[in-house]
Amino acid sequence: MAASFMIAIEATIVSTAMPQIAGQLGDLQYYAWVFSSFLLAQTATTVVFGKLADLYGRRSVLLVGIGIFLVGSILCGFAWSMPALIAFRLIQGLGAGAIQPVSITVIGDLYAAHERGKVQGWLASVWGVSSVIGPLTGGLIIQHVSWAWVFWINVPIGIAAAAGFFFYLRETVSTRERNVDVAGAVLFTIAIAALMVALTEAGADGGRTALVAGIVCVVAAILFLLQERRARDPMIAFSLWTHRAIAATNAVTLFSGMAVIGLTTFLPMYVQAVMGRSPLVAGFMLTAMVLGWPIAATLGARNFVRFGLRPILIVGAALLPVGAVFFVFLSPTMSPLVAGFGSLVMGFGMGFLSTAAIVLIQESVGWDQRGAATASNLFARNLGSTLGATVLGTVLNISLADGQAGSLQQIQQLLHGQGLAAGAVAARAGLATGLHLTFWGVFVIAVVTLALSFLVPRVPFGKRATAD
Numbered sequence: 001m002a003a004s005f006m007i008a009i010e011a012t013i014v015s016t017a018m019p020q021i022a023g024q025l026g027d028l029q030y031y032a033w034v035f036s037s038f039l040l041a042q043t044a045t046t047v048v049f050g051k052l053a054d055l056y057g058r059r060s061v062l063l064v065g066i067g068i069f070l071v072g073s074i075l076c077g078f079a080w081s082m083p084a085l086i087a088f089r090l091i092q093g094l095g096a097g098a099i100q101p102v103s104i105t106v107i108g109d110l111y112a113a114h115e116r117g118k119v120q121g122w123l124a125s126v127w128g129v130s131s132v133i134g135p136l137t138g139g140l141i142i143q144h145v146s147w148a149w150v151f152w153i154n155v156p157i158g159i160a161a162a163a164g165f166f167f168y169l170r171e172t173v174s175t176r177e178r179n180v181d182v183a184g185a186v187l188f189t190i191a192i193a194a195l196m197v198a199l200t201e202a203g204a205d206g207g208r209t210a211l212v213a214g215i216v217c218v219v220a221a222i223l224f225l226l227q228e229r230r231a232r233d234p235m236i237a238f239s240l241w242t243h244r245a246i247a248a249t250n251a252v253t254l255f256s257g258m259a260v261i262g263l264t265t266f267l268p269m270y271v272q273a274v275m276g277r278s279p280l281v282a283g284f285m286l287t288a289m290v291l292g293w294p295i296a297a298t299l300g301a302r303n304f305v306r307f308g309l310r311p312i313l314i315v316g317a318a319l320l321p322v323g324a325v326f327f328v329f330l331s332p333t334m335s336p337l338v339a340g341f342g343s344l345v346m347g348f349g350m351g352f353l354s355t356a357a358i359v360l361i362q363e364s365v366g367w368d369q370r371g372a373a374t375a376s377n378l379f380a381r382n383l384g385s386t387l388g389a390t391v392l393g394t395v396l397n398i399s400l401a402d403g404q405a406g407s408l409q410q411i412q413q414l415l416h417g418q419g420l421a422a423g424a425v426a427a428r429a430g431l432a433t434g435l436h437l438t439f440w441g442v443f444v445i446a447v448v449t450l451a452l453s454f455l456v457p458r459v460p461f462g463k464r465a466t467a468d
Contacts, residue, residue: 001122001123001126002157002160002161002164003062003066003099003103003158003161003165004099004100004103004123004126004127005126005129005130005157006066006069006099006154006157006158006161007069007096007099007100008126008127008129008130008134009130009133009134009137009153010073010092010096010151010154013134013137013138013141013150013153014034014035014138014150014151017138017141017142017147017150018034018035020142020147021085021147021150022034022082024147025079025080025081025082025085026081026082033082033086034082034085034086034089035089036196037086037087037089037090037093038089038090038092038093038096039093039196039382039385039386040090040093040193040196040197041090041091041092041093041094041096041097041193042093042094042096042097042100042382043097043192043196043379043382043383043386044097044188044189044192044193044196045093045094045097045098045189046097046100046101046375046378046379046382047188047372047375047376047379048097048185048188048189049061049065049097049098049101049102049375050101050102050105050371050372050373050374050375050376051181051185051371051372051375052098052371053098053101053102053105053371053375054369054370054371054372057171058102058105058106058109058169058171058371059165059166059169059171061098061102062098062099062102062103062106062162062165062169063162063165063166064098065094065095065096065097065098065099065102066095066098066099066158066161066162066165067095067162068091068092068094068095068098069091069092069094069095069096069098069099069154069158070095070154070155070158070159071091071095072088072089072090072091072092072093072094072095073092073151073152073154073155073158074151074152074155075088075091076088076089076092076148076151077146077148077149077150077151077152078148100378101371101374101375101378101379102371102374102375103123104123104358104374104378105362105370105371105374105375106169107119107123108358108359108362108370108374109171109370119301122298126294127290127293127294137153138150141153181227181228181231181232181234183227183231184224184227184228184231184234187220187221187223187224187227188220188224190216190220191216191217191220191221191224192217192383194213194214194216194217194220195213195214195217196386197209197210197213198210198211198213198214198217199386199387199390201213240365240369240372240373240376241376243364243365244455244457245360245361245364245456245457245459246361246364246365246373246376248452248455248456248457249313249357249360249361249377249456250361250376250377250380251380251452251455252313252317252353252357252449252452252453252456253353253354253357253377253380253381253384254380254381254383254384254387255384255445255446255448255449255452256317256320256349256350256353256354256381256384256446256449257380257381257382257383257384257385257387257388258384258385258387258388258391258392258445259320259324259346259388259442259445259446259449260289260346260350260385260388261384261385261386261388261389261392262388262389262392262438262439262441262442262445263286263289263324263327263343263346263442264286264289265388265389265392265393266392266396266435266438266439267285267286267327267339267343268285268286269431269435270330270339270432270435270439271285271336271339273428273431274332274428274431274432274435275332275334275336276332277336281336284336284340285336285339285340285343286343288340288341288343288344288347289343289344289346289347289350290347291344291347292343292344292345292346292347292348292350292351293347293348293350293351293354294351295347295348295351296316296347296348296349296350296351296352296355297351297352297354297355298351299351299352300312300315300316300351300352300355300356301355301359304356304359308458309356309359309360309363309458309459310356310360310456310457310458310459312352312355312356313352313353313356313357313360313453313456314450314453314454314456315352316348316349316350316351316352316353316354316356316453317349317353317449317450317452317453318349318450318453319345319346319348319349319352320346320349320350320353320446320449320450321443321446321447321449321450322345322349323342323343323344323345323346323347323348323349323446324342324346324439324442324443324446325342325443326338326339326341326342326345327339327342327439327442327443328436328439328440328443330342330436330439332428332432346446353449353453354381357377358374358377360456360459361373361374361376361377362374363459363460364459388445391441392438392441392442395434395437395438395441396434396435396437396438399430399433399434399437400430400431400434
């Protein structure tokens with residue numbers, strides 16, 4: 001929980017402090033890359049560290065991941081420019097790529113199936129707590145001390161987590177000769193990183209960066225496939241992805257990640273710019289989702305034995321389109337509580353779905369594949385987040401580019417709270433139309449998630465069974 005908290009609070013606390021950090025460091029054109037670099041490194045290395053945890057044990061990989069994350073955190077506090085901060089955030093992301101999947105894998109090792117869901121509910125609660133205290137902590141740090149402490153606050157938490165793993169995590173690791181597929185790991189990381197860059201930069205600078213990144217992704221992916229066919233111990237066991245339970249569950253997870261990122265990205269914009277509410281109110285609308293997530297995770301975990309993993313996953317998937325309906329019919333004159341209730345319902349859906357998905361996948365494999373299987377699920381969610389942000393962002397950009405929403409300058413003034421500026425009415429109406437299209441996109445993606453959930457097979461609960 002301490003290791004997960006370090007990752008969770010970093011997301012909310014940095015988001016709160018970044019406007020002030022960017023104001024001091026300058027180079028605002030690189031603002032988004034402070035977040036993208038972290039996500040890029042984390043997504044690209046999640047599967048790699050999951051495989052390494054199966055080869056060398058969980059404790060070694062966790063300690064290395066925590067060490068990398070803390071080094072990146074310390075360097076971020078000393079950043080002298082935005083490019084330097086982006087580079088150091090990349091290091092942080094590498095550490096997070098080890099910490100998040102392997103921490104969840106450890107839960108699968110330590111606890112029996114009927115206990116594991118409850119413990120994963122505790123882990124989910126960490127994200128709920130961080131969503132509440134993260135923005136407050138970030139605001140206090142910015143107001144009273146140097147922004148560097150936004151990153152340095154991780155050091156004592158990380159040291160405590162590392163000490164706990166070092167002294168108390170006991171495991172038996174096979175002494176057989178290990179063949180680490182270094183070439184496969186490097187090629188996979190390059191392919192995923194290039195894909196993330198292509199998705200992130202789509203539409204920018206005429207698409208040149210995205211095109212180059214796409215070509216690099218294709219070439220690296222082809223070389224990776226050739227490498228995995230000849231490697232003695234491949235980094236990614238493709239046989240793992242041929243299991244119906246794992247393939248179907250990861251597909252559900254990917255689309256659920258797309259739906260949730262659409263909500264978290266565009267709902268605050270609608271609440272502030274279209275409904276005319278404060279950033280604090282917009283934040284509380286998302287807090288409802290993050291608080292509903294751990295509550296549902298705990299409730300679902302307590303009923304795994306009674307109802308089974310597949311039914312709880314389907315219930316979670318069904319709640320996603322139910323919650324998304326509230327945003328489809330949201331209007332500027334409605335109470336923000338409508339949006340908050342929709343967020344809460346989707347949070348409940350993700351709580352049921354994500355916890356059941358992790359346990360289902362872990363129950364489908366043995367110890368020697370559990371790390372890779374767990375990492376594959378988190379990889380699917382992270383990739384879904386990137387795809388969702390890109391696809392839904394493109395929908396919004398196309399809507400705003402048709403000219404009916406007023407000029408981009410008027411929309412920018414509206415987003416800055418200058419609601420009385422000339423053209424604000426047209427800008428607000430145009431922005432509302434574009435955001436409603438993205439909410440329709442979230443709804444469609446949620447429906448697809450529900451449809452895919454019926455493809456997930458039943459997996460016996462409480463004993464290992466390789467589902468096929």
